[in-house]
Amino acid sequence: MKTLLKKIYSWIDERVHLEDVIHFMGKKYVPVHSHTIWYYFGGVSLFLFIIQVFTGILLLLYYKSGEELAFESIQFIMSKVQFGWLIRSVHSWAANLFILAAFIHMFSVYFGKAYRKPREITWLTGMLMLFLAFAFGFSGYLLPWNELAFFATKVGTDIAGVVPVVGKSIMIFLRGGEDVTGATLTRLFGFHVAIFPGIFTVLLAIHLLLVQRQGMSEPLEHSVEKNNERKTMPFFPNFILRDLLLWLIVLNILAILAVFFPWELGKKADAFAPAPAGIKPEWYFLFMFQTLKYIPAQIWFIDGEVLGILLFGIAGLLWMLVPFWDKKSSRGERNRFVNYFGLFAVIYIIVFTIIGWLV
Numbered sequence: 001m002k003t004l005l006k007k008i009y010s011w012i013d014e015r016v017h018l019e020d021v022i023h024f025m026g027k028k029y030v031p032v033h034s035h036t037i038w039y040y041f042g043g044v045s046l047f048l049f050i051i052q053v054f055t056g057i058l059l060l061l062y063y064k065s066g067e068e069l070a071f072e073s074i075q076f077i078m079s080k081v082q083f084g085w086l087i088r089s090v091h092s093w094a095a096n097l098f099i100l101a102a103f104i105h106m107f108s109v110y111f112g113k114a115y116r117k118p119r120e121i122t123w124l125t126g127m128l129m130l131f132l133a134f135a136f137g138f139s140g141y142l143l144p145w146n147e148l149a150f151f152a153t154k155v156g157t158d159i160a161g162v163v164p165v166v167g168k169s170i171m172i173f174l175r176g177g178e179d180v181t182g183a184t185l186t187r188l189f190g191f192h193v194a195i196f197p198g199i200f201t202v203l204l205a206i207h208l209l210l211v212q213r214q215g216m217s218e219p220l221e222h223s224v225e226k227n228n229e230r231k232t233m234p235f236f237p238n239f240i241l242r243d244l245l246l247w248l249i250v251l252n253i254l255a256i257l258a259v260f261f262p263w264e265l266g267k268k269a270d271a272f273a274p275a276p277a278g279i280k281p282e283w284y285f286l287f288m289f290q291t292l293k294y295i296p297a298q299i300w301f302i303d304g305e306v307l308g309i310l311l312f313g314i315a316g317l318l319w320m321l322v323p324f325w326d327k328k329s330s331r332g333e334r335n336r337f338v339n340y341f342g343l344f345a346v347i348y349i350i351v352f353t354i355i356g357w358l359v
Contacts, residue, residue: 028235031218038108039216043243044250045105048098049204051254052136055091056193063143065189067182070145071268078265089258095140097254099133099284106130110322110342113329114217120323122214125207127320132200137282139192142185150269151279153188154180159292162305180271220332286356287349288312319345 013019030039062081064073077084106126109115115123142153157180161171176183222230233239281289291312295304318325328335 022236025236026234028212028215029232030216030235030239031222032231032233033218033222035108035112035219035222038104038112039239040243040246041101041105041108042211044246045098045101046204046208047247047250048094048101048254049200051094051251052091052098053197055087055094058087059091060193065143065186067145067185067269070143070185071265074144074265085262086258089262090254092263093254093257093261095137096283097250097257099137102130102133103284107342107346109217111339112217112219113326113335113338115323115329116217116326117323117330119210119214119217122207122210123323124320125203125210129200129203129207132196132203134284136192136196136200137284139188139196141282142180142188143192144265145185145269146266147269147273147276148266148279150180150271151275152281153184154275155279156281156285157184159305159309162303163309164306220329220334280356283353283357287352290352290356290359315345 009018030036059077062073062077062084064070074088077088079085081087109123109126138153138156142149157171157174160174161167163170172178174184174187175181176187280286288308292305292308295308297304299307322338323330326335326338329338
C-alpha cells in the first residue's frame with residue numbers, strides 16, 4: 001500500500017512539483033502574540049465559503065428558476081430529496097456565518113493595521129469580497145420566491161432606486177424591469193450562481209496569493225520587537241492543524257444550527273398580496289435599514305433617505321480606502337483617530353442591529 005501511495009505521490013510530484021510547495025510551507029512561520037487568535041478567522045471565512053459552494057452545487061441539481069417553479073422546487077428539495085432540507089439549511093446558515101466571520105476578520109485586520117503598506121491590495125481585495133458577500137446574500141434571498149424574500153427585495157431595490165442620478169437605472173437593472181417579477185428572479189439567479197462566484201474566485205485567488213507572498217502582518221507594537229524577541233510557529237503543520245481544528249468546531253456549530261433550527265421556507269410570493277407587517281432585511285443590512293428609518297423625510301433641500309444612503313456610501317468608501325489616508329500606520333506610528341473611527345463603527349453596527357432586531 002505504501003509503495004502504491006509513494007508511486008502516486010511521485011507521479012503527481014513530477015508534474016506539479018509538490019516538493020516545492022512543501023519546501024515553501026516548511027519555511028513559512030506565523031507570528032505568535034496576544035492577538036494571534038484573530039489570524040484564524042480568515043481561514044474560517046474560507047471554510048464557510050467552500051461549504052456554500054459545495055451545498056450550492058447540490059441545490060442546483062434540483063432547483064428550478066422562474067416564478068412558477070422556484071418555490072415548488074425548493075419544496076421538493078425539502079420534502080422529497082434525501083437530506084435536501086439539511087443541505088438547504090446548511091447553505092443558508094453557512095451564508096450567515098460566513099458574513100459574520102468575514103466581519104470579524106475585517107475588523108481584526110483593521111484594528112491590527114494589517115492594511116498598511118505593502119498590504120493595500122490585500123485589504124482592497126478583502127473589502128471587495130465582503131461587498132460581494134453582501135451581494136451573494138441579497139441575490140440569494142429571492143431565489144426561494146417566498147413572500148418575505150419578495151417584499152424584502154422590493155424594499156431593497158426601492159432603496160437602491162433613490163440614489164441620485166443613477167438610482168433609477170440601478171433599480172431597473174436589478175429588477176429586469178419596473179417591478180419585482182420573474183425577470184428579477186432570473187436575473188438575480190444568474191448573478192448568484194455565475195457572475196458573483198466568478199468574480200469572487202478571482203479576488204480570492206489574488207488575496208490568498210498576496211497573503212502567502214507577504215506573510216502574516218503583525219500589530220504595530222509587535223512589529224518593532226527585535227528578531228530574537230519574536231515568537232513564531234511553523235505554518236505547516238502547527239498552524240494548519242490548529243486551523244483544521246477550528247474548522248471542525250465551526251462545522252459542528254453549523255450542523256447544530258441546521259438541524260435544530262432548520263431554515264423556513266414560508267409562503268409563496270404573491271405580488272398582489274399586502275406586504276407582511278414588520279418586514280426586515282437580513283441581519284447584516286439591519287443597521288443601515290434602521291438608520292434610514294430614523295432620518296427625517298426631508299432635511300433642508302435633500303430627501304432624508306437619499307442623504308442617509310450618501311452618508312453610508314461615503315463612510316464605506318473611506319473605510320475601503322483607509323490604507324491610503326492612514327499614513328501614520330504605514331510609518332509605524334500610532335493613529336488614535338483610526339482606532340476611534342473603527343470603534344465607533346463596531347458599536348454603531350452592533351447597537352443599530354440589535355435595535356432593528358428588537359423593534
